[in-house]
Amino acid sequence: MGSLDRENVGIGLDLSVGVEGVLPSLARPANASRIFHGIVFDAGSTGTRIHVYTFIQKDPAELPLLEKETFQSVKPGLSAYADTPETAGETVRQLLRVAKKAVPHVEWERTPVVLRATAGLRLLPPKKAQALLDEVEVAFEESPFFVPDNSVHIMNGTDEGILAWVTVNFLTGQLQAKTKKTVGTLDLGGASTQITFLPKFKRKVFESSCLSRKFREDWSFGGLTYKISGIPDGSTGFTECYKEMLKVVKGVIHQPPELQDSNTFYAFSYYFDIAVEAGLIDERRGGMVKVQDYSIRAKEVCNKLSMYLATKPFLCMDITYITCLLKDGFGFKDETILKLTQKVNNVETSWALGAIFDYFQNIKIH
Numbered sequence: 001m002g003s004l005d006r007e008n009v010g011i012g013l014d015l016s017v018g019v020e021g022v023l024p025s026l027a028r029p030a031n032a033s034r035i036f037h038g039i040v041f042d043a044g045s046t047g048t049r050i051h052v053y054t055f056i057q058k059d060p061a062e063l064p065l066l067e068k069e070t071f072q073s074v075k076p077g078l079s080a081y082a083d084t085p086e087t088a089g090e091t092v093r094q095l096l097r098v099a100k101k102a103v104p105h106v107e108w109e110r111t112p113v114v115l116r117a118t119a120g121l122r123l124l125p126p127k128k129a130q131a132l133l134d135e136v137e138v139a140f141e142e143s144p145f146f147v148p149d150n151s152v153h154i155m156n157g158t159d160e161g162i163l164a165w166v167t168v169n170f171l172t173g174q175l176q177a178k179t180k181k182t183v184g185t186l187d188l189g190g191a192s193t194q195i196t197f198l199p200k201f202k203r204k205v206f207e208s209s210c211l212s213r214k215f216r217e218d219w220s221f222g223g224l225t226y227k228i229s230g231i232p233d234g235s236t237g238f239t240e241c242y243k244e245m246l247k248v249v250k251g252v253i254h255q256p257p258e259l260q261d262s263n264t265f266y267a268f269s270y271y272f273d274i275a276v277e278a279g280l281i282d283e284r285r286g287g288m289v290k291v292q293d294y295s296i297r298a299k300e301v302c303n304k305l306s307m308y309l310a311t312k313p314f315l316c317m318d319i320t321y322i323t324c325l326l327k328d329g330f331g332f333k334d335e336t337i338l339k340l341t342q343k344v345n346n347v348e349t350s351w352a353l354g355a356i357f358d359y360f361q362n363i364k365i366h
């Protein structure tokens, strides 16, 4: 991998540097805009998503513009195939068809494809997770796209957070050299919440005052089946449920002092989904909520658990967890406003866009 003369080459040409000798020469007039693409798979615990990005580099000294995102998702996530890893390869092949349509044929061999897995694979026994990743790699190698080193791997939670931050701040224009202010981001995954408290399950039985006394369900993950239920003779309701969540949240999470004077926070993933389920926002339009809106709704739901038993048995637990995480975990004030959105400027607010920037930067593209 060589260093680059940024006076003469744009980001599109820089891409070829990582695969010297493999890619055709991309020499173009110095002033021409360059178009390039990047493919990111988000292998989440509840689904696999493909993001195909098209960028235009007008000025090599500036960040590229994101012209377009093509997005598609499938359920369930790869971890559901822990015992049939070939199926993971099929899922990826199916989604790669989307990329073949979105990226012009001539660009295929210089368009990088990467997959980052999150909590679903983190929670699997390492051998099972590796078998899934190996199948993905085979599917990538068969594809016409450029497969960089370390193209397929499990990402840690810190990277997930940082890359989501990059995505939203890029999309909201805060990464321009002249802007000083940035926005905060909150992403809540489907399985990462359980990471903290799954090991505490005794006999693998999980009883909670956040669930209706009558609730009973088996929940399977990574080859183990957990028995989840309400406490048959215990107390239920918001106060009890909150105390339970506090044990998971309190003292575990660093409370950044910046939150006190912080500006705007964008929240997505489960913050968004649960707000929709709780009727706080419209699924299509998203919206703004105050931290206290979650807690008011949590009280209403948890104090009438039987009403939600048939349709939304986990809503009390989920919304109380979010309330507790925001207030006692991160230390947000009741009045803090969160912008709940799945998209900014029509682009998914996922860590995936940040991940492709990270990739370009690692091959010395700025």
Ligand SMILES: O=c1ccn([C@@H]2O[C@H](COP(=O)(O)OP(=O)(O)O)[C@@H](O)[C@H]2O)c(=O)[nH]1
Residues within 6 Å of the ligand: 042, 043, 044, 045, 046, 047, 049, 077, 118, 119, 120, 188, 189, 190, 191, 192, 268, 269, 270, 273, 342, 348, 350
């Ligand atoms: O592009 C995405 C990625 C995730 N989600 C939602 O975010 C939540 C988190 O799920 P994910 O599968 O990403 O879990 P993780 O692996 O991050 O824990 C789920 O409700 C997803 O439906 C979404 O709406 N769009």
Ligand SMILES: [Ca+2]
Residues within 6 Å of the ligand: 044, 045, 118, 188, 189, 190, 269
């Ligand atoms: Ca996620």
